[in-house]
Amino acid sequence: MSVSEFNIIEQFFVRKEGDRRDVVLGIGDDCALLNVPSDQCLAVSMDTLNEGIHFLSGTAPADIAHKAIAVNLSDLAAMGAEPAWVSLSLSMPTAELGWLQSFSDTFHELLHHYGLQVIGGDTTRGPLAITLQVHGFVPEGVALKRSGAKAGDLVCVTGTLGDAALGLLIAEHRLAAQGEVRDHLLTRYYRPEPRVAAGIALRVGASAAIDVSDGLVADLGHICKASEVGAVINADDIPLSEAATSVTTHERALDCALTGGDDYELCFTVSEDNYRKVQSALESVGVACYAVGRISGKSGVRILKDGEPLELNKSGFDHFAS
Numbered sequence: 001m002s003v004s005e006f007n008i009i010e011q012f013f014v015r016k017e018g019d020r021r022d023v024v025l026g027i028g029d030d031c032a033l034l035n036v037p038s039d040q041c042l043a044v045s046m047d048t049l050n051e052g053i054h055f056l057s058g059t060a061p062a063d064i065a066h067k068a069i070a071v072n073l074s075d076l077a078a079m080g081a082e083p084a085w086v087s088l089s090l091s092m093p094t095a096e097l098g099w100l101q102s103f104s105d106t107f108h109e110l111l112h113h114y115g116l117q118v119i120g121g122d123t124t125r126g127p128l129a130i131t132l133q134v135h136g137f138v139p140e141g142v143a144l145k146r147s148g149a150k151a152g153d154l155v156c157v158t159g160t161l162g163d164a165a166l167g168l169l170i171a172e173h174r175l176a177a178q179g180e181v182r183d184h185l186l187t188r189y190y191r192p193e194p195r196v197a198a199g200i201a202l203r204v205g206a207s208a209a210i211d212v213s214d215g216l217v218a219d220l221g222h223i224c225k226a227s228e229v230g231a232v233i234n235a236d237d238i239p240l241s242e243a244a245t246s247v248t249t250h251e252r253a254l255d256c257a258l259t260g261g262d263d264y265e266l267c268f269t270v271s272e273d274n275y276r277k278v279q280s281a282l283e284s285v286g287v288a289c290y291a292v293g294r295i296s297g298k299s300g301v302r303i304l305k306d307g308e309p310l311e312l313n314k315s316g317f318d319h320f321a322s
């Protein structure tokens with residue numbers, strides 16, 4: 001059964017419950033009207049997921065909805081911003097009722113969980129693609145930027161790395177796994193958990209932050225470039241999950257942690273003086289953090305394994321790389 005594309009937003013994405021007070025006028029007019037609190041900055045980010053590029057063809061609509069929200073919220077988390085509003089652009093080959101129902105059910109579940117409200121949307125016919133624009137608030141002067149890292153700062157990450165890249169290998173039948181290990185790694189790939197509370201907690205003292213979407217080496221490289229510094233990572237300090245190390249060789253798990261994408265953990269830098277304060281702020285929101293290296297004066301990201309430089313095959317996922 002199909003539905004008119006003109007009715008999709010109204011039928012599936014407008015919900016009256018949970019209306020935020022800062023939304024003066026939501027969906028239904030030519031524009032939404034919104035109030036930004038006077039002492040806050042508006043943090044805005046947009047991400048597109050294309051079928052076959054950002055998610056595998058045939059991925060369940062609920063998983064696509066989860067990922068679309070998670071990757072967008074991950075960018076707000078990386079700035080220390082609190083989620084507020086979202087607009088949605090949905091392109092699909094045919095408007096299929098069952099797909100839309102399943103997608104929008106999970107979509108609304110997560111909106112509710114993170115206190116987000118849909119403020120606008122558009123639907124078009126075309127290859128399956130989901131674009132979200134998220135808006136969040138961060139008090140003036142405290143946003144976590146990529147440009148604040150200083151020589152001597154510790155480089156830290158939340159959670160374990162490499163799980164999502166291994167999950168993708170499993171989903172593509174390029175790696176065999178069973179039981180809980182398989183479930184854990186697939187969940188890390190299909191349903192990343194954006195580190196929203198951790199990002200807000202990091203405001204107490206992190207000097208720079210980024211979310212790990214393209215692999216630690218590539219994303220830490222962005223911090224280094226913006227901060228005009230370099231970094232040295234100790235491969236032996238990279239947090240790997242038990243699932244990751246049990247499903248493949250240590251070397252491959254490490255490679256996934258350093259250069260695999262889709263983990264959506266946070267990588268941040270912090271001075272030695274602020275480390276304990278930041279660590280306990282993260283503990284208070286139930287997030288573990290690991291120091292994996294240090295910012296240096298030299299440019300570029302170097303990796304040491306057993307004290308020797310480690311060469312990598314690639315440095316993260318680049319859409320336009322050959």
Ligand SMILES: [Mg+2]
Nearest residue numbers: 075078211213
């Ligand atoms: Mg990002």
